[in-house]
Amino acid sequence: MAEIKAFRGMRYNTERAGRLGELCCPPYDIISEKERKAYLAQNKYNVIRLELPKEGDNVYTTAGEVLDRWREKGILIHEDKPAIYIYEEEFNAYNTRRSIKGIIARVKVEEFSKGVILPHEFTLSKAKADRFNLMKATNCNFSQIYALYMDEEHTTLSTIDELSKRKPNAKFTDGDKVTHKLWIITDEKAIAKLCADFTDRKLYIADGHHRYETALNYRNYCRENGISKEGDAQDYQMMFLMDMEHPGLVVFPTHRLVRDLPKFDRDKLLDGCEEYFDIKAFDSVSHMNELLHSEYKKGSKSFGFYCGKGEWYLLTLKDIDVMKKELPDLSEASQQLDVSVLHTLILEKILGIDKENMAAQINLTYTKFYEEAIMGVDKGEFQCSFILNPTRVTEIRDVAAAGEKMPQKSTYFYPKMTTGMVMNDIGIE
Numbered sequence: 001m002a003e004i005k006a007f008r009g010m011r012y013n014t015e016r017a018g019r020l021g022e023l024c025c026p027p028y029d030i031i032s033e034k035e036r037k038a039y040l041a042q043n044k045y046n047v048i049r050l051e052l053p054k055e056g057d058n059v060y061t062t063a064g065e066v067l068d069r070w071r072e073k074g075i076l077i078h079e080d081k082p083a084i085y086i087y088e089e090e091f092n093a094y095n096t097r098r099s100i101k102g103i104i105a106r107v108k109v110e111e112f113s114k115g116v117i118l119p120h121e122f123t124l125s126k127a128k129a130d131r132f133n134l135m136k137a138t139n140c141n142f143s144q145i146y147a148l149y150m151d152e153e154h155t156t157l158s159t160i161d162e163l164s165k166r167k168p169n170a171k172f173t174d175g176d177k178v179t180h181k182l183w184i185i186t187d188e189k190a191i192a193k194l195c196a197d198f199t200d201r202k203l204y205i206a207d208g209h210h211r212y213e214t215a216l217n218y219r220n221y222c223r224e225n226g227i228s229k230e231g232d233a234q235d236y237q238m239m240f241l242m243d244m245e246h247p248g249l250v251v252f253p254t255h256r257l258v259r260d261l262p263k264f265d266r267d268k269l270l271d272g273c274e275e276y277f278d279i280k281a282f283d284s285v286s287h288m289n290e291l292l293h294s295e296y297k298k299g300s301k302s303f304g305f306y307c308g309k310g311e312w313y314l315l316t317l318k319d320i321d322v323m324k325k326e327l328p329d330l331s332e333a334s335q336q337l338d339v340s341v342l343h344t345l346i347l348e349k350i351l352g353i354d355k356e357n358m359a360a361q362i363n364l365t366y367t368k369f370y371e372e373a374i375m376g377v378d379k380g381e382f383q384c385s386f387i388l389n390p391t392r393v394t395e396i397r398d399v400a401a402a403g404e405k406m407p408q409k410s411t412y413f414y415p416k417m418t419t420g421m422v423m424n425d426i427g428i429e
Contacts, residue, residue: 001116002149002198003108005236006082006191008429009184009422010140011170017045017075021172024180024420027143028052029210045075047420051142053134060137067138078428079184084191085422086164086183087240091176091415093250100249102242103160103194104144104422107203109215109237117147117203118400119212122359122408131214136221141238141424144417145208145215148244148393149201156197157243163190170421178415182422203241204400206413212237238424240417244393252412253388255373256342257365261351264383266307272350276322277315284310285374288387296389301341304387308377317341333398338388339410346386359408366409
């Protein structure tokens with residue numbers, strides 16, 4: 001099914017550019033303007049100048065010019081031979097040190113309708129336009145799309161564990177205490193084995209939906225304008241591929257904060273919830289996460305409804321069958337998502353926040369930080385917040401397999417892949 005192949009990655013020449021940790025940055029969509037400036041101040045060759053350009057009359061043209069200069073000066077260089085890259089991140093989550101490991105390769109992009117590469121979330125058109133303009137100006141992927149695959153025997157993970165026993169070719173630890181490691185695999189037999197592993201697999205996009213849809217648009221644009229033909233490098237994009245059952249995989253929940261709703265009434269909301277939810281009241285948030293996790297382990301559909309000053313309510317769905325009535329056109333996988341329950345029964349039905357409102361974030365703000373969801377209400381910036389449990393990876397798989405998509409901000413895979421450790425210069429075979 002999925003077609004992957006090695007490529008001559010473009011990487012920093014650290015002898016000329018500086019330390020790798022000063023040259024990489026997180027994905028463009030989680031970087032504030034203040035952080036962007038800090039990365040630039042750290043090193044003038046930081047990849048942020050390519051990944052999130054802000055200079056010149058046309059920021060995309062400027063990014064292309066910067067890229068050309070850096071290649072000419074030897075700041076960025078290409079691998080001598082095609083390679084597949086093993087990438088590992090070590091990080092802290094839930095009070096333990098964990099790690100995830102996968103491979104970075106070129107992957108042939110396919111329309112979602114073919115069922116080879118499957119999405120799980122809706123996207124925003126503004127972000128896709130931005131990424132498309134950047135690709136047209138640079139003909140590069142500076143960051144990788146993150147996808148999962150099913151491998152019951154974990155054969156690929158065993159192979160990459162064996163190949164990465166030696167010292168990594170590159171390594172650094174960032175400000176969030178995430179250690180990034182990269183191994184360069186150029187052995188042709190090892191590459192052939194890894195590529196063969198994917199011939200009967202589907203890929204499930206975990207992170208990077210905007211970039212993937214942009215890749216499809218860019219491929220089509222290049223074909224339509226005679227820049228490329230079928231089978232050329234524009235048909236392939238850089239992706240990070242990881243075993244869906246990797247023991248280190250972490251998905252954080254994304255909490256919802258409600259603001260600026262006219263006539264918001266806590267009691268009216270609770271009265272509306274009584275039809276669908278069992279409700280328990282608490283006057284301290286000290287055990288909220290513990291209680292939510294307990295419900296999560298039981299398979300319950302539960303939320304924390306936070307009202308401020310420690311006051312919150314545990315809302316637990318009485319009967320999942322109500323979702324069949326509310327969302328009759330969707331699969332059982334979509335009906336039973338926590339976010340589907342929250343959005344349908346509470347945000348839409350009781351609070352009147354419809355899908356368009358959610359997408360435009362008129363009365364809704366999203367955060368992965370529990371503390372922010374609590375403090376935002378306590379400070380009076382928000383009227384209430386809903387604390388969620390994380391979406392299960394199996395739910396992501398099942399929704400994607402049903403050909404459906406989750407609401408935006410349903411998942412937050414942690415940690416994010418770093419940008420700049422290896423890049424895909426599409427013009428280089």
